Amino acid sequence: MSKTVIPSPFVQVRRELHQIPEPGFQEFKTQAYLLDFISRLPQDRIEVRKWRTGLLVNVRGTAPKRRYGYRADMDGLPIQEDTGYEFKSTHPGFMHACGHDLHMSIGLGILAHFASHPIRDDLTFIFQPAEEGPGGALPMLESEEFQAWRPDEIFALHIAPEYPVGTIATKPGILFANTSELFIDLVGTGGHAAFPHNANDMVVAACQLVGQLQTVIARNVNPLDSAVITIGKIDGGTKQNIIAERARLEGTIRTLSADTMKLVKSRIEAIVNGIEASFACKAEIDYGSNYMQVYNEKSVTAEFMSWLSESQAEFGVKLHECTEAMTGEDFGYFLESIPGFMFWLGVNTPYGLHHAKIEPDEAAIDTAIGLMTRFLTWKSEQ
Numbered sequence: 001m002s003k004t005v006i007p008s009p010f011v012q013v014r015r016e017l018h019q020i021p022e023p024g025f026q027e028f029k030t031q032a033y034l035l036d037f038i039s040r041l042p043q044d045r046i047e048v049r050k051w052r053t054g055l056l057v058n059v060r061g062t063a064p065k066r067r068y069g070y071r072a073d074m075d076g077l078p079i080q081e082d083t084g085y086e087f088k089s090t091h092p093g094f095m096h097a098c099g100h101d102l103h104m105s106i107g108l109g110i111l112a113h114f115a116s117h118p119i120r121d122d123l124t125f126i127f128q129p130a131e132e133g134p135g136g137a138l139p140m141l142e143s144e145e146f147q148a149w150r151p152d153e154i155f156a157l158h159i160a161p162e163y164p165v166g167t168i169a170t171k172p173g174i175l176f177a178n179t180s181e182l183f184i185d186l187v188g189t190g191g192h193a194a195f196p197h198n199a200n201d202m203v204v205a206a207c208q209l210v211g212q213l214q215t216v217i218a219r220n221v222n223p224l225d226s227a228v229i230t231i232g233k234i235d236g237g238t239k240q241n242i243i244a245e246r247a248r249l250e251g252t253i254r255t256l257s258a259d260t261m262k263l264v265k266s267r268i269e270a271i272v273n274g275i276e277a278s279f280a281c282k283a284e285i286d287y288g289s290n291y292m293q294v295y296n297e298k299s300v301t302a303e304f305m306s307w308l309s310e311s312q313a314e315f316g317v318k319l320h321e322c323t324e325a326m327t328g329e330d331f332g333y334f335l336e337s338i339p340g341f342m343f344w345l346g347v348n349t350p351y352g353l354h355h356a357k358i359e360p361d362e363a364a365i366d367t368a369i370g371l372m373t374r375f376l377t378w379k380s381e382q
């Protein structure tokens, strides 16, 4: 006899959100979906405020002394999906490839629980746009809407493809890197492919520049420190037999300290000046958006880790104290002024974050909802 497997309601929510990935600050359908879901929850303790394409939701406690915040990010990535899903993205060239569909469904699951099982303390649910860029956290944090329901402590998670479902990985102190986007435009003189001596080839300049940028990490950063420069995109020229007048490099810088970020940027600037001189071209650097490191406040994180290590067997989860990673997250801005932490949630998939084939194990959704509802309930009882 065939058995029909009914997915958890929040797996279905994730699948519906997966189909509508939108770029940062254009999460219109996503916002409408969240609003519609929230409108079907018990309303007596809930208030909702829009902030741009994001949302803030207040859940009033029964006798509040403190307020806890839970944040989920909302935007998708410019990736053409290549999964085997029946519920693929319906937005060509866009995909939830960084797990924000899971993050939101987990956020809704925790919210749905507390809408009908209020705790003593108040809760703020933060559905934040534009994490992948240009960064929604900082302007949201500074907004009147956020300040009205500003939490005393704040929490978030990020899916982790490399860990099995049930693994929760985190650490006190720095978890994710400082980041800066990097855009470099090179402008020279184009020309006929057969007359290179009359032109000034920006494809050659861009290739040299990419090679020289590798020396910053290999030769300027202390080998006991860590930094990354990744050039993820090069654009240059117009046709195979035309020497390129322009080229553009697009990338990102990651460091574990603000000082190393300064060092890396000053070396990039020196190298770019050298390219200008050696190719007699013009170069412009734009650092785009910059994110603060994710720094887990030590005592709140230690409290979570000790609570989790005592209760992990009961909840079927396993705590792993991980090392820091060079990922970036604008949740770091919330943590800069509000104590709290972020953790990795194992979703066991061979493809990494930002990969067109990533298929996170959806069992992690209920794991995370169960974990966070229990943790927030326990916090409120202390």
Ligand SMILES: CC(=O)N[C@@H](CCC[C@H](N)C(=O)O)C(=O)O
Binding pocket: 098, 131, 132, 133, 158, 179, 180, 181, 251, 252, 253, 289, 291, 326, 327, 328, 329, 330, 353
């Ligand atoms: C978790 C994650 O993958 N976050 C992104 C954040 C991007 C920051 C910014 N747009 C940049 O590219 O520097 C990441 O790429 O780590």
